[in-house]
Amino acid sequence: MSQPSIAPETAHGATSGHSQRGYRIGTILAIILTAVPFWLVMSGVLHDAQTTAALIFAMGFAQIIVHVLCFLHLDTRSEGGWTLLAFLFTTVIVVLTIAGSIWVMYHLNANMMPMPMPGGLVIPAH
Amino acid sequence: MTDHTRLPSDAAPSWHLAEDDDHDSGGNGATVLGFWIYLMSDALIFASLFAMFGVVRTNYAGGQMPHEIFELPLVALNTALLLASSITFGQAMPHIEAGRVRATRFWLAVTGLLGAGFIGIELYEFSTLIAEGAGPQRSAFLSAFFTLVGTHGAHVTIGLLWIGVILVQLGQHGLSQPMKRRLICLSMFWHFLDIIWIGVFTFVYLFGVLR
Numbered sequence: 399m400s401q402p403s404i405a406p407e408t409a410h411g412a413t414s415g416h417s418q419r420g421y422r423i424g425t426i427l428a429i430i431l432t433a434v435p436f437w438l439v440m441s442g443v444l445h446d447a448q449t450t451a452a453l454i455f456a457m458g459f460a461q462i463i464v465h466v467l468c469f470l471h472l473d474t475r476s477e478g479g480w481t482l483l484a485f486l487f488t489t490v491i492v493v494l495t496i497a498g499s500i501w502v503m504y505h506l507n508a509n510m511m512p513m514p515m516p517g518g519l520v521i522p523a524h
Numbered sequence: 525m526t527d528h529t530r531l532p533s534d535a536a537p538s539w540h541l542a543e544d545d546d547h548d549s550g551g552n553g554a555t556v557l558g559f560w561i562y563l564m565s566d567a568l569i570f571a572s573l574f575a576m577f578g579v580v581r582t583n584y585a586g587g588q589m590p591h592e593i594f595e596l597p598l599v600a601l602n603t604a605l606l607l608a609s610s611i612t613f614g615q616a617m618p619h620i621e622a623g624r625v626r627a628t629r630f631w632l633a634v635t636g637l638l639g640a641g642f643i644g645i646e647l648y649e650f651s652t653l654i655a656e657g658a659g660p661q662r663s664a665f666l667s668a669f670f671t672l673v674g675t676h677g678a679h680v681t682i683g684l685l686w687i688g689v690i691l692v693q694l695g696q697h698g699l700s701q702p703m704k705r706r707l708i709c710l711s712m713f714w715h716f717l718d719i720i721w722i723g724v725f726t727f728v729y730l731f732g733v734l735r
Binding site for chain 1: 723
């Protein structure tokens with residue numbers, strides 16, 4: 399049979415890239431970054447919705463990065479850098495989709511004439 | 525016979541070696557990369573659902589507001605269950621690499637139970653909301669909420685099914701190279717769902733109650 403005996407190009411498989419230390423650090427950070435936002439919102443210690451919103455947004459963002467690095471083991475070497483490239487591309491599209499939609503639709507809402515709804519309600523412009 | 529089937533570039537045909545090569549840990553590369561690309565495309569599905577939710581999150585149509593219907597203690601418990609399941613899956617990883625079947629099955633079963641608890645609480649939450657008249661047909665906000673959270677829940681349910689299949693297969697095949705590859709893909713899938721949930725509890729539940 400014709401089986402070319404080529405060693406697979408990737409020297410760094412997902413199995414060998416696993417490190418227990420990374421997992422431990424990730425676990426501790428993930429627990430902190432989950433507990434603090436819930437505590438902030440449920441106790442209402444800050445008395446300011448905007449500061450709280452900014453803080454929990456930042457912590458959610460940080461937790462996503464922690465999970466990607468420590469649990470999914472994204473780095474520059476895996477699969478010759480293709481996982482990182484795919485991830486960065488996806489991140490760009492995700493940010494464009496979410497931020498773009500909200501931005502455009504917010505302005506659309508804000509510039510609309512108030513319209514009477516069946517329930518007699520006016521569309522809230524935030 | 526040998527020569528004319530070989531492609532000029534040595535790197536090109538290496539992907540179909542993944543099934544054949546039992547010894548090389550790098551043989552998982554193509555499958556892992558392919559699964560990663562699937563996860564990225566799944567992330568795009570969730571991105572569009574998040575975008576939809578972000579656009580209509582204040583369109584209550586005179587119906588229930590988020591702070592009236594969301595119970596944060598329940599959401600916190602749910603979040604803790606899913607995060608714990610991600611951590612217990614992490615506990616299985618060194619056992620998978622070392623080829624210890626019993627320990628792998630134990631941590632996988634714990635992960636599955638935590639995931640089942642998550643789905644149970646989510647179904648309870650959905651049924652309570654629908655019983656209160658806050659079903660998906662009530663307002664654009666609730667439609668988007670049920671679509672986004674329901675899609676995530678469907679993914680977790682598939683993950684539970686997958687864990688069940690792997691548990692059975694571990695009994696039959698042990699930790700062979702294909703099984704290790706499947707477990708790596710499953711762990712990526714499970715961690716990915718936890719990442720999506722970070723977005724859900726931050727942007728849907730916490731932001732919703734905050735306003």
